[in-house]
Amino acid sequence: MAKITLNGIEREVEENSYLIRAAARCGVHIPHYCYHPALKVEGNCRMCSVEIEGVPKLQTACTTIVRDGMVVNTESEKVVKVRSEVMEFLLRNHPIDCPICDQAGECGLQDYYMEHGLHDSRVTVAEKVKKKKRVDLGPNVxxxxxxxILCARCVRFCKDVTGTAELVIANRGSHAEITTFPGRPLTNDYAMNTVDLCPVGALTSRKFRFKCRVWxxxxxxxxxxxxxxxxNIYLDRFQNEIQRMKPRVNxxxxxxxxxxxxRLDIDWINTNRLLRAEEGGRPIAPEESDREAASALSKGDEVLLVASPSMSNENLFALKKFSEKVLPGSELVGGSFREPWEDDGILRLPDRNPNRKGMEAIGIPTGIEKALATSRGTVLLFENDLLGDQPHLGAKLEGKKVIAFASNRTATVAAADLAVPVTSYAEMAGSFTNHAGRTQPFEPAIRPEGEARPVHEILHRIAAFLGSDLNAASFDALRSEMLEKVSALSMAVPDGREAEHVG
Ligand code: SF4
Ligand code: SF4
Structure with a gap:
């Protein structure tokens, strides 16, 4: 550790760390554009200039390494003046078209202008350098x-994180601009992170463009x-619709x-939803669907329950309890595994099922193929579109009574004897356990549309019709019981560093 004096207060910080980061850890925000904690430092915007005792010129905090005894001032008269001048320089040719800019409300230029700029422009709009207003860099950006403002965050991301290097800065001076190489658009699988990285409204998401004001x-x-x-993600909503998915630092x-x-896989949450229970295609009330399901299960036929690795731990736990406590003779297996994709060496892992590990921890075995082949009687499918996704398995549903619990309209829902609407992950609290065994909670982003309910609530109601108390009506009680009984699912405690987002 090193002792430094930051704005007159003595602090202990990590020796050899960058000053901008050390200051952030002490709660002192140094304004910046080009610096980003996950990218190589470049020091091109000069916004993080600070005064260091004994050094004649201002230094950029993003390139300065902390040394013991350093005396730093981030708010001196000289620093404040330079920051304002940097702002004026960056805004020299900026179009100031905030009223039609998607970034307005979360823009580094707007925010810092109000804090550190507040100068009157010395150039007229006519004098500003004109550039292209709508360039398709790739399919999504x-x-x-x-x-x-030529901070080069997007360039460094493509060079150092994805290694695809599609973006460059071409030309010089006021004519410098971001561009792609001829015939090499911005198509890498992480391209939309450049939109998050862009501190201004230069890079926008095609999907989100002009859709909603951020405030x-x-x-x-x-x-x-x-x-x-x-x-870890944020789901941003407006009028009970998911508008966009953004990364949450972890x-x-x-x-x-x-x-x-x-990021782009959000449309299914807003569209093609199963909103009401249906019996043979005829809409029925939730009470009636619970009673109908209970009546089908009370006939003494063989019952097969098929869980999905995209269900939350809490719903899977309730389903396991249901099979053991309410229908002790039933069989419970996991199904609906999505086809793997390639591990890309960055984030994407081959297994596209978000909660396979949770399903394993709860003790739900796989083996749907065999279970379907031998089952007679009634099959309850939870978020499993067998007819749509795995038609060879779907064919084995013939002659059986099928009850489909689903968030969306699917081929299986259309063919089911009884279809019951359930909430998607975006409309309920729950948790998934990832590949490393980390159980991570999520919260509801929107209200359920129509009559969709979480699976655990529906199972609780069906159990009540069958004369059992599943004790799964309250989410909190259910989660407590799950955590008590399945120690492998103990919730990940957020890391202190998760809050340290100085991007
Ligand atoms: S497009 Fe955005 S991220 Fe890229 S250099 Fe310009 S301001 Fe920076
Ligand atoms: S890597 Fe996997 S979990 Fe992460 S955003 Fe992509 S699909 Fe989602």
Missing amino acids: VLDSERC FMERAESICPGCERGC PRVNGYWICDAG
Whole structure:
């Protein structure tokens, strides 16, 4: 550790760390654009200039290594003046088109101008250098060259993180701009992280462009269900619709990034949902569907329960309890495993099932093929579209009574004797256990539409019709019981570093 004096206060910081980071750990925010904790330092924007005793010129805090005895001032008159001048320089050719910019409300230029700029422009709009306003860099990212402040975060990301190096800065002076090489668009699988990294509105997401002003949105902390990595995410909502998915920093899981495939896979939450229970295609009330399911299960036929590795731990635990306590003669297996994809060496892992590890910990075996082949009677499918995803297994449902518990309309739902709407992960609290055995909670981002309910609540109601108390109506009580009985699922305690987001 090193002792430094920061704005007159003596602090103990990690020796040999960058000053901008050491200051952030002491709660002192040094304004910056080009610096990002997950990228190589470059020191090109000069916004983090600070005064160091004994050094004649201002130094950039992002490139300065902390030394014992250093006396640093981040708020001196000289620093404040230089920051304002840097802001004026960056805004010299900026179009100031905030009213139509997607970044407005979360823009580094807006925020720092209000804190450190507040100068009057000395140039007219006519004098500003004009550049291209809509450049398709790739399928998902759009560039507005006029808004770019040339911090090069996007360039460094593609060079050092994905290793694809699609972006470069071309030309010189006020004509410098971000571009791609001819015939090599921005197509890497993580390209949309450049939109998050861009501190201004130069890079925008094609999917989110002009969709919603950011100050109207609220966000929930969630976990991506795209693969077994379990990336930490925010789900941003407006008017009870998911508008976008953003990475949530977690150095132990996904760092600062998420992959584009996971990020873009949100439309199914907002569309094609099963909103009401249906019996043979006819809408029925939730009470009636619970009673119907109970009546089908009370006939004494063989019952096969098929769980999915995309269900939350809490729902899987309730289902296990249901099979043991309410239907002791039933068989419970896991099914609906998604086809693997390739491990890309960055975040994406081959197993696309977000909760296979949780299912294993709870003790639900695999083996749907065999179970379906031998089962007679009634089959309860939980988030399993056998007819759509695995038609060879779906064919084995013929002649059986099928009750489908599903969030979306699928081929299996259409063919089921009884279809019961359930909440997606975005509409309920729960947890997934990732490839490393880390159990991570998520919270509801939107209210359930229609009559969808969490699986554990539905099972509780069906059990009540069958004369049993499943004790699964309350989510909190269910989770406590699960944590008590399945020690492998103890919740990951957030790491202190997760809060240290100075990007
Ligand atoms: S496009 Fe954004 S991230 Fe890239 S250099 Fe310009 S301001 Fe920086
Ligand atoms: S790597 Fe996996 S968990 Fe992470 S964002 Fe992509 S699909 Fe989602």
